[in-house]
Amino acid sequence: MDKIILDIVIWAVPVVLAITLHEAAHGYVARMFGDPTAHLAGRITLNPIKHVDLVGTLLVPGGIVLMNAITGASFPPFGWAKPVPVDFNRLRSPKADMLWVAAAGPASNFVQAIVWALLIGFLIRWQSSPDSLWFDLAQRGMLVNVGLMLINLVPIPPLDGGRIAVSLLPMRQAIAWSRLEPYGFYILIGLLYFGVLDYVLRYVARPILSFLLFFTGV
Numbered sequence: 697m698d699k700i701i702l703d704i705v706i707w708a709v710p711v712v713l714a715i716t717l718h719e720a721a722h723g724y725v726a727r728m729f730g731d732p733t734a735h736l737a738g739r740i741t742l743n744p745i746k747h748v749d750l751v752g753t754l755l756v757p758g759g760i761v762l763m764n765a766i767t768g769a770s771f772p773p774f775g776w777a778k779p780v781p782v783d784f785n786r787l788r789s790p791k792a793d794m795l796w797v798a799a800a801g802p803a804s805n806f807v808q809a810i811v812w813a814l815l816i817g818f819l820i821r822w823q824s825s826p827d828s829l830w831f832d833l834a835q836r837g838m839l840v841n842v843g844l845m846l847i848n849l850v851p852i853p854p855l856d857g858g859r860i861a862v863s864l865l866p867m868r869q870a871i872a873w874s875r876l877e878p879y880g881f882y883i884l885i886g887l888l889y890f891g892v893l894d895y896v897l898r899y900v901a902r903p904i905l906s907f908l909l910f911f912t913g914v
Contacts, residue, residue, distance in 0.1 A: 734782060802844075806842075
């Protein structure tokens with residue numbers, strides 16, 4: 697039981713950071729493009745309490761860690777925070793600017809993955825043991841952020857990838873694609889249940905993780 701609790705705590709650090717910075721990035725870029733809604737709501741902040749969602753930030757990632765411990769699986773925990781409020785109609789060019797607002801979240805996760813990879817490189821150069829707490833934390837930080845980035849880039853609204861697709865598609869197709877939004881969560885659950893996302897995470901995440909380690913000189 698102590699090992700499971702420690703496992704949850706170690707995962708909690710990169711998960712909370714990944715989700716918090718992801719949401720803050722959406723709000724920050726929205727403000728850059730003319731929508732102050734998130735700023736006025738006090739959501740452009742690194743205070744995780746402002747972003748925590750009971751189910752998405754705590755119960756779902758904690759449940760995945762618990763199931764991994766029980767079953768021996770290695771699925772990286774993921775979750776979500778309370779969505780940052782964005783009024784796309786207040787953006788200077790709503791359809792075009794939606795792309796940058798949506799892409800800001802996954803981009804923040806990619807940057808965080810680079811930072812965790814740099815930490816791994818630093819630890820290796822200083823001959824830190826692969827069994828050390830910091831090494832374990834950095835590895836999980838990479839996994840969490842790459843996993844969260846890829847899941848959010850699935851082109852289904854209301855995921856970030858879905859909003860990017862709506863921004864890039866011609867208007868008629870964009871309107872039709874945006875109508876999937878009420879069903880997006882159920883589609884995502886189906887992809888998870890049938891192992892489609894697991895396949896994507898395994899075979900797309902692996903070269904990205906390898907690139908990050910190569911990029912940092914590991």
